Each structure stands twice: as C-alpha cells, then as structure tokens.
Amino acid sequence: VFLHVSTSFWSCFSSSALANLWCYSGCGHTPEHWEALDESHCGGQKQSPIDIVTSVVTIDPNLGNFTFVNFSSQSAIKNITNNGHSVQCDIEVDMVEVSGGGLDGEYSVLQFHFHWDVANNSGSEHTLDGHRYPMEMHIVTAKKGILPNETLNHNDGLAVLGFFIDATEDGNISAPWETFTSYLKDIPEEGLSVKVDNITIDDLIGNVDRTKFYRYMGSLTTPYCNQAVVWTIFQEPIKVHKDLQSPDFTTEKALMYLMYSEKQYNGIAPNYRPIQPLNGRNITASPATPPPHQVVLIFITSSFFSSKLS
Ligand SMILES: [Zn+2]
Numbered sequence: 046v047f048l049h050v051s052t053s054f055w056s057c058f059s060s061s062a063l064a065n066l067w068c069y070s071g072c073g074h075t076p077e078h079w080e081a082l083d084e085s086h087c088g089g090q091k092q093s094p095i096d097i098v099t100s101v102v103t104i105d106p107n108l109g110n111f112t113f114v115n116f117s118s119q120s121a122i123k124n125i126t127n128n129g130h131s132v133q134c135d136i137e138v139d140m141v142e143v144s145g146g147g148l149d150g151e152y153s154v155l156q157f158h159f160h161w162d163v164a165n166n167s168g169s170e171h172t173l174d175g176h177r178y179p180m181e182m183h184i185v186t187a188k189k190g191i192l193p194n195e196t197l198n199h200n201d202g203l204a205v206l207g208f209f210i211d212a213t214e215d216g217n218i219s220a221p222w223e224t225f226t227s228y229l230k231d232i233p234e235e236g237l238s239v240k241v242d243n244i245t246i247d248d249l250i251g252n253v254d255r256t257k258f259y260r261y262m263g264s265l266t267t268p269y270c271n272q273a274v275v276w277t278i279f280q281e282p283i284k285v286h287k288d289l290q291s292p293d294f295t296t297e298k299a300l301m302y303l304m305y306s307e308k309q310y311n312g313i314a315p316n317y318r319p320i321q322p323l324n325g326r327n328i329t330a331s332p333a334t335p336p337p338h339q340v341v342l343i344f345i346t347s348s349f350f351s352s353k354l355s
Pocket residue numbers: 046047158159160183266
C-alpha cells in the first residue's frame with residue numbers, strides 16, 4: 046500500500062522527501078531496513094503483507110456484502126501517476142465510497158496502485174497458500190468521520206481492497222485494461238502524470254466475485270508501515286489476457302509494458318514487500334468464500350469411515 050496522496054487535503058500523509066529515503070533494492074533502506082527509518086512502524090507486530098493460509102482461515106458470518114458507490118463512474122479516476130515506487134491513480138475527492146463487507150462505517154476511496162515484479166510473473170504482495178500472483182492492485186480508502194491527520198492513529202483508519210491480477214488465455218476484460226495501459230507510455234519517469242478518461246474502477250475489477258474475500262488487520266506495506274489498515278483480499282484474481290501481461294508483447298499497450306521496459310521504467314519493479322509474520326492475528330473469510338481443499342477431503346474421508354462404521 047502506498048499513501049502518496051497529492052491533494053492538499055491529504056497532504057499530511059504525503060512526503061516527497063520520504064519517497065527518496067527508502068526503496069525495494071539499490072539503496073540504504075531496503076525492506077529489511079525500513080524499521081530503522083525515523084518514525085517507522087515497520088518493525089511492528091501487525092505488519093502487511095501476509096501469506097493467507099486458507100487452512101487456518103475461519104468463516105465470519107459478519108462479513109456480508111460490500112456496497113460500492115460510484116465504482117462505475119466514468120469521472121471517478123482523475124489521473125495516473127508514476128510516483129517512483131508504483132503507478133497510482135488518484136480518485137476524485139469524496140466521490141467514491143465503500144461500506145459493508147464487515148467494515149465499521151463508510152470509507153472514501155483515495156487512490157489505487159499496483160505491485161508487481163519483472164521476473165517469474167510473481168509480484169503480488171499478499172500470497173494465497175504460498176502462491177504469488179503476477180500483480181496486486183490496492184484500492185486505498187479512508188474512514189469517513191475521522192480527521193485526515195488522525196487516520197493513521199486508528200487501527201481501522203484505512204481500509205484497503207486488494208485484488209490479485211492473473212494473466213490468462215481468456216482475458217475477456219482485456220479491453221478496459223488495454224485502454225488503461227495505453228496511458229502508461231505517457232508516464233515513463235517519476236513524477237509524470239496524465240489525465241485518465243473513459244475507464245471506471247468497475248471496468249478494471251471486471252467479473253471478480255466480490256462476495257468472496259479474506260479479512261485481517263494489518264499495516265501499510267510501505268514506510269512508515271502504520272498499523273492502521275483493515276485489509277480485504279479478494280479470493281478471485283482479476284483476469285487479464287496474457288498478451289497484455291507478457292514481457293514479449295512489444296506494443297505500448299502491454300499491461301506490464303512499464304514493468305518490462307528497463308529503459309523507461311527502470312527501478313520501479315519489483316515493488317512488493319516480503320511476507321510479514323502473522324504474530325497470532327486472525328484471518329477470517331466471508332461466508333461465500335470456498336473452504337480450502339483439505340477441509341473437503343477431511344469431510345469426505347470422515348463421511349466414508351462413518352458410513353463404513355454405521
Ligand atoms: Zn499497495
């Protein structure tokens with residue numbers, strides 16, 4: 046999760062000076078040294094990302110369906126920016142909201158951004174039973190009714206919606222992604238930003254089943270790693286056609302063009318933080334989330350033996 050917010054309203058979180066103090070590789074403060082930064086929470090006990098081990102996840106009946114407001118608005122996404130650590134889209138202030146899904150109150154969407162790697166198609170921050178997807182998209186929201194300068198002091202001051210992104214043969218939602226990635230060629234260097242038109246957040250999420258998700262309490266995944274985030278990780282990945290993701294795809298519209306073009310986007314990827322210890326935290330899942338295979342097997346096995354015994 047990045048919290049580089051460009052509007053003055055949220056400028057309390059923004060720090061261009063901080064942006065140069067840390068990195069993923071090639072500087073003094075790589076992830077294992079983030080906790081040494083002044084004011085850092087990166088060595089805390091409730092850090093993100095984590096590996097979601099589905100065999101220890103418990104179903105929480107309170108994790109009902111989300112309500113999404115203006116996710117289908119054509120004017121919600123303001124711009125797309127290369128901030129040096131990721132590609133980020135800022136959202137119109139106080140326009141897009143999310144509630145429900147077990148969240149306590151309403152949250153206002155601030156921005157979304159991506160994490161990825163150039164190697165092995167594995168650059169998501171969270172992992173699912175150890176599996177690392179090619180990319181992860183984070184939709185960052187702030188709790189309404191809390192003053193901006195207080196948000197990071199609440200353990201649920203922020204809610205982040207995390208979506209895995211996979212590359213598939215049948216990427217039937219590739220058209221919006223192709224439009225989206227067509228902007229990437231205009232932001233080859235840190236600090237560049239362009240206006241975005243004709244794409245909605247719903248377009249990018251596509252047909253992911255938003256009733257199936259995991260929940261835990263954690264942190265920002267970039268300095269200062271404040272432990273102020275209610276995490277939602279959706280079980281189903283966003284499926285993007287593999288040609289939009291392939292490093293061999295040479296057009297400027299390739300989804301990960303920026304990720305693979307060392308000349309233009311050198312230094313951003315990989316931009317995922319290593320997995321952090323769970324330290325006894327609970328991971329829960331919405332009732333619609335499929336149980337892990339092990340539970341099904343145990344059920345079948347026990348049914349088999351009980352039928353033999355009866
Ligand atoms: Zn992120």
